[in-house]
Amino acid sequence: MRNLRFDNRFVRELPGDPEPGGHVRQVHGACYSRVMPTPVRKPQLLAWSPEVAALLGLNGADLRSPEFADVFAGNALLPGMEPYAACYGGHQFGNWAGQLGDGRAITLGETINDRGERWELQLKGAGPTPYSRRADGRAVLRSSIREFLCSEAMHHLGVPTTRALCLVGTGERVIRDMFYDGNPRPEPGAVVCRVAPSFIRFGNFEIFASRGEEALLGRLIDFTIARDFPEIEGDPATRRVRWFEEVCRRTAVLMAHWTRVGFVHGVMNTDNMSILGLTIDYGPYGWIDNFDPEWTPNTTDAGGRRYRFGHQPQVAHWNLWQLANAIYPAIGDVQPLEAALLAYADIHERENRRMTAAKLGFAQWQDADGALVADLHRLLQDGEMDMTIFFRRLADVDAPSDAGPVPARFADVFYTQDRRAVVQEGFAAWLLRYGERIRQEALPAAERRVAMNAVNPLFVPRNYLAQQAIDAAEQGDLSLVEELLDVFRRPYDDQAGRERFAEKRPDWARHKAGCSMLSCSS
Ligand code: AMP
Numbered sequence: 203m204r205n206l207r208f209d210n211r212f213v214r215e216l217p218g219d220p221e222p223g224g225h226v227r228q229v230h231g232a233c234y235s236r237v238m239p240t241p242v243r244k245p246q247l248l249a250w251s252p253e254v255a256a257l258l259g260l261n262g263a264d265l266r267s268p269e270f271a272d273v274f275a276g277n278a279l280l281p282g283m284e285p286y287a288a289c290y291g292g293h294q295f296g297n298w299a300g301q302l303g304d305g306r307a308i309t310l311g312e313t314i315n316d317r318g319e320r321w322e323l324q325l326k327g328a329g330p331t332p333y334s335r336r337a338d339g340r341a342v343l344r345s346s347i348r349e350f351l352c353s354e355a356m357h358h359l360g361v362p363t364t365r366a367l368c369l370v371g372t373g374e375r376v377i378r379d380m381f382y383d384g385n386p387r388p389e390p391g392a393v394v395c396r397v398a399p400s401f402i403r404f405g406n407f408e409i410f411a412s413r414g415e416e417a418l419l420g421r422l423i424d425f426t427i428a429r430d431f432p433e434i435e436g437d438p439a440t441r442r443v444r445w446f447e448e449v450c451r452r453t454a455v456l457m458a459h460w461t462r463v464g465f466v467h468g469v470m471n472t473d474n475m476s477i478l479g480l481t482i483d484y485g486p487y488g489w490i491d492n493f494d495p496e497w498t499p500n501t502t503d504a505g506g507r508r509y510r511f512g513h514q515p516q517v518a519h520w521n522l523w524q525l526a527n528a529i530y531p532a533i534g535d536v537q538p539l540e541a542a543l544l545a546y547a548d549i550h551e552r553e554n555r556r557m558t559a560a561k562l563g564f565a566q567w568q569d570a571d572g573a574l575v576a577d578l579h580r581l582l583q584d585g586e587m588d589m590t591i592f593f594r595r596l597a598d599v600d601a602p603s604d605a606g607p608v609p610a611r612f613a614d615v616f617y618t619q620d621r622r623a624v625v626q627e628g629f630a631a632w633l634l635r636y637g638e639r640i641r642q643e644a645l646p647a648a649e650r651r652v653a654m655n656a657v658n659p660l661f662v663p664r665n666y667l668a669q670q671a672i673d674a675a676e677q678g679d680l681s682l683v684e685e686l687l688d689v690f691r692r693p694y695d696d697q698a699g700r701e702r703f704a705e706k707r708p709d710w711a712r713h714k715a716g717c718s719m720l721s722c723s724s
């Protein structure tokens with residue numbers, strides 16, 4: 203571990219807050235504040251990702267050393283680490299919220315691995331910073347498990363995401379009022395070490411625009427391009443435009459992936475939007491069980507449902523508008539920004555069609571597929587069918603012999619018999635049309651099945667599975683966290699003996715806290 207090499211460009215090349223210490227304040231004219239993690243009572247390594255450890259060049263001896271838990275709990279620093287919290291703002295639920303910043307995340311440094319890749323190591327839950335506002339800078343075990351498991355699962359699903367190296371218990375309790383209903387209780391605390399090439403968010407740019415700090419805005423843009431988008435070429439002005447186009451493109455691709463796998467972020471505020479187009483800040487996120495574009499897991503958003511499943515691509519577009527507004531002073535021309543925002547819609551549509559076609563086993567999207575897909579979505583929703591299981595079963599359909607009443611293989615796709623009865627006829631008719639459509643495909647059924655199963659996951663971190671792992675972990679049993687991490691390593695493969703992790707949400711979980719509804723109280 204001592205051979206981790208650091209090259210901390212963010213703090214080296216950008217201006218920092220001259221004021222020392224972690225007391226809460228407004229920070230002007232700076233991209234970050236240097237702040238040390240607050241040590242915890244009893245660091246204990248609870249889980250780790252072997253892939254991320256390998257990515258960083260860490261070996262088994264490193265992971266087993268007591269120093270490892272100390273460093274990744276925030277109790278010790280390695281040579282070369284220079285901890286800081288970033289300053290950013292954001293639009294929360296559609297309103298400008300002013301300065302937010304890393305209130306409980308502390309970056310330890312930027313490490314360079316053997317392949318020359320840059321990976322920022324960031325602790326989440328490491329104690330107060332100047333950006334903690336009225337909160338404690340800590341994170342509870344339940345939300346840390348959710349971030350750790352889901353971010354690694356997302357990676358293996360092929361969805362751009364921040365990663366997680368490890369989960370460390372703090373041996374301390376954290377008080378949380380889980381549903382903001384006047385019932386605070388002490389919960390076990392934890393720290394996750396997140397890993398990404400950069401944790402810069404839309405909000406890092408917005409804060410400078412909102413304060414009229416235009417020189418700093420330009421510096422941060424040029425720094426981001428130079429460090430994180432080195433492939434972008436051209437003169438400085440052209441590069442800034444191409445960079446925004448690239449942010450729009452990556453965000454469009456990300457939204458199509460979320461739709462493909464059934465992921466609902468839950469808090470798509472602009473401070474939770476990665477400039478790299480990664481899934482970032484796993485809070486009250488959720489996974490679609492029964493297909494429902496209206497669903498949001500976030501109780502804080504239950505009224506407006508701004509961040510519901512089917513609305514995420516539009517929200518991302520709105521967020522990109524805010525970013526465009528923020529960087530306008532550094533571009534000086536509206537036209538290329540508007541063009542990039544228009545292109546977002548086209549790129550998203552193209553990616554969404556491409557991924558939808560692949561989910562259905564079509565080599566190419568055809569115009570008539572729009573109606574077929576719209577009808578399918580209505581059936582999935584009206585029939586309360588499980589999205590994940592449906593697409594796996596669909597891969598087994600052999601055209602055209604499978605037409606007729608709903609085939610037996612779809613029986614476990616439905617959550618209730620009532621709903622099944624409502625859509626049965628329509629579903630059978632749809633399957634006939636689908637059968638005709640796949641007959642136009644050149645691929646033999648067996649190959650189509652393989653292709654479909656490579657884009658339609660069998661295992662996703664369903665909310666109730668994560669909750670089961672959390673319940674056991676709170677009793678000191680980490681075995682389910684470990685097993686789920688392993689299951690989600692190969693989310694597209696049948697895994698003998700692990701069928702239960704591919705089952706639909708059990709009835710008991712339908713309205714249970716943590717399984718169907720979550721709050722930001724993490
Ligand atoms: P979120 O929308 O949950 O990503 O967080 C919004 C803002 O609240 C960010 O600035 C976070 O750093 C901050 N925040 C969330 N939880 C805490 C906490 N426990 N302590 C300090 N700041 C927090």
Ligand code: MG
Pocket residue numbers: 473474483
């Ligand atoms: Mg956040």
